[in-house]
Amino acid sequence: MLFHSSLRKELSRSFGATLVVLVTIVMTMMLIRTLGLASKGSVNPQEVFLVMAYTVLGYMPTILSLSLFIAIVGTLSRMYRDSEMVIWFSSGRGLADFVQPLFRFAWPVLILIAAMALVGWPWANSQTIGMRQQYEQRSDIERVTPGEFRESSGRLRVFFIDKDTPDGATATNVFIWAVERGLQITTSARSGRIEDIDNHRFLLLSNGQRLERPLFTESGLKISEFKTYGTRAGGSSNATGDSTPTRARSTLSLLRDRSDASLGELGWRFGMLLAAINFVLLALTVSSVNPRVGRSGNLVFALFAFVVYYNLLNLGQSWISSGRYGMGSFMLLLHGGVFLFATAWLTLRNNNWSAHRQTRASAATAGSPPPAAPPSRIDPTS
Known part of the structure; x- marks a missing residue:
């Protein structure tokens, strides 16, 4: 019980701090971008902050996934550096024993990522596109x-x-x-x-x-x-519902459509949840550091893994939309392959640690002096 509660408490603090930092960075970037659109006449200057808020809300699945990944890697790396992991391993806990407390902490975040990817992402995009179209379609005299x-x-x-x-x-x-x-x-x-x-x-x-x-x-x-x-003086609009981009359409409408573009968008939305699950396993495997060496290299490798995985997810969306790959086959290849890789790596490291403990125990047993033989009885008649 102490093992689970202490780990979840530190993960909560790390996740909250990381989420605040990432949201602040994204909001600053989106504010600069939205101000640029407003200066070009693409966005109503009076709706800059509203457009920025909808944009940040649409990026929340990615922000939450990255925050969860960084929180796990940072917490476990700190435990390795401070030799806390050695204490847990010495008490009989293996690396695989960390899977349960990690997912017990991550399941509310995973549900939120699924909700934001399936519902929040299209709703935020539809609101942003609607405001931009309404501003673009205003009459010429109003400009x-x-x-x-x-x-x-x-x-x-x-x-x-x-x-x-x-x-x-x-x-x-x-x-x-x-x-x-x-x-x-x-x-x-x-x-x-x-x-x-x-x-x-x-x-x-x-x-x-x-x-x-x-x-x-x-x-x-x-x-x-x-x-x-x-x-x-203008002011007419020829826009129809058929011209709505796929990123602004609801998940139910995409499921009914089943076109290549719709399947590509569905693959991205469901892929965000599967990627977040794989990030938990990947974070557990890549967080191992040598206490005598700094942890910056480990964090750089973890960030590189996230960027590669996320770019492959976006690349897969374009491939599915163009008809080069099917949604099921690509998702099985990408997410299933990453899951098998992370599971195999985790199993290998867990078994290596168990084998290391068995080797140390055997060495300790072999190095102990043999028990003294009982004294032989001397026959007084000899």
Whole structure:
């Protein structure tokens, strides 16, 4: 009981500290990335922190797996360095005896990883993609800022206004540059206003001039003046449910679809849980260190193993999505192979430790002096 409780208590402290550090690092990286998207006009600046939160939530399966892996490796490496493992081994505990307390500690984390990979990951992606699409599909006039040139959603028109009213419905000194039907059209007006006609938003310009010039020829310049001119301001959306990326679709919809892209995404989601289970076994086998040597090399090797495994998981998703491999065969090859490798390595190390203990016991027995022979009885008649 002392063996299990002491190990789980130290694992809890190490896991909590590692999780906080990794979440802080990921949030900082995502904040920089989201601010870059906001500066390019891909994300609403008012929703930067919300997009960042959804993004970090989507990466939680990877963060939890890495935190669990580092916590186990760091705790067991510390126990090797401080000779605590020698004490447990001397008391009759083998390396295989650590499997049960490790999984008793890890099973809530494994359930959380499964929930985040199967439910949290697609939900967070759907929220992020929805906000970005809503911001991208806003009308062209809503993109305009007084005193700044702004491109339209299709990047075929450029708007400029001098001033606008507080309600944003009227503007003065309007300038529009557009490419339509092979013509370069420049329109300027003293004022403009927004009106909704037949469920479409139009910009009505007043007292202006329109200049049309062919793109590929020098002739054919046309100049016209108008008192009132209307142009489409955008705001329509042609997006359908079929265009939803697989990473933003629910697990149930992917199970019903069964296409290569859906199977690739399913392989990644279920693979995160299987990879987390294998990471527990791998952490137990790679955590052995020499107390006389620093543990940095051991941690570097463990981190390298995590990176290779995670990249193979992502590579397998692309292979399954392209139809090169089936989901079942790849998952059996990758996760089953890693499980057999970790189990064989753990069994070998556990048996080597048992054999080492038997050898020491035999050597101690062989080195002890033989028991003294009982004194022979002397016949007094001799």
